[in-house]
Amino acid sequence: MRKIPNYSLYGESARPPWYDAFNFEWIVERSAPNDWHIDAHRHDALLQFLYIRGGAGQVLIENSMIDIVPPCVIMLPAQTVHGFNFAPNVDGLVVTVAQRSIEALASITAPGLIPVLQRAGVSRMSAQSVKESAFMPIVELLEKEFRATNRGHMAAGMSLLIALFVHVARLCESASAPSVASTERRAQQIKRFRELVAAHFREHQPVDFYAQKLGMTVTQLGRICREEISSSPLAMINEHLVREAQRDLVYSNMSVKQIAHGLGFDDIAYFSRYFRKQTGVTPTQFQAEAHKALAIQ
Secondary structure, three states: OOOOOEEOOOOOEOOOOOOOOEEEEEHHHHHHHHOOEEEEEEOOOEEEEEEEEEOOEEEEEOOEEEEEOOOEEEEEOOOOOEEEEEOOOOEEEEEEEEHHHHHHHHHHHOOOHHHHHHOOEEEEEOHHHHHHOOHHHHHHHHHHHHHOOOOOHHHHHHHHHHHHHHHHHHHEOOOOOOOOOOOHHHHHHHHHHHHHHHHHHHHOOOHHHHHHHHOOOHHHHHHHHHHHHOOOHHHHHHHHHHHHHHHHHHHOOOOHHHHHHHOOOOOHHHHHHHHHHHHOOOHHHHHHHHHHHHOOO
8 A cells, every 4th residue: 555654844754743843944945955846745743834935836735736826825734645846946935833732822812713724725825915914024033933042932933823824814815715703612613523524434424413413403513614614514524535535546556446445335336426426537537647647656
């Protein structure tokens, strides 16, 4: 089975989930020695945030290769499979922080940030808006605190990260960007729903199963999902299941039948119909196209 490498920082052994410091570096520091290519990998407990202000490249997020068009930000929550092909002229930074730690701090100071921190993707920004905002001054302070040895520099850095993410949420032009005004309670409910889906998706439980686990009605769960993340509970369940199927199809050597059974499908034909309904292609077609696109031999 092809295993997705799990790193702390790329090329370094993974630290345990309780590791709660943060790291700041410019892309050139790690990418240049790797010939501007970072293979697909993941971080079990770490969130990575990239700001690209110049140059070009591509980012792999799960099974999609996305062109990098500056200025933009890239959010990669813990456990997201990702990789990069950078052009040598790329100009940007990478911040790495423990997902649990930054979410805990956000839940106190800015609970509406939690959905932002949990959603992988690339978001464009306006160069003029960045210039007129406090975004880069905060970045400069963040780097200074990271490289300092003064007492409390890590605590100061974590606080600056919250400020940085608030400005990211303000600056991103994506219409789907979550509102920073979301309530802490709803953010926690969405987080708990995601955790339940991750634990039970192979059982193919209906929406009312999750609603009962959350102590609410199906209608309430649907309204929270629509208002907070512009999606339905069923869409979230299907998205998680399909994403796991895509990972197995791309990164494992299992047959389609083995993958189907591993995901709780007794009937491979039904799995193929389900996958095609969700993605528009059959599992075999998706696998062939993904391997070709990612140059996996």
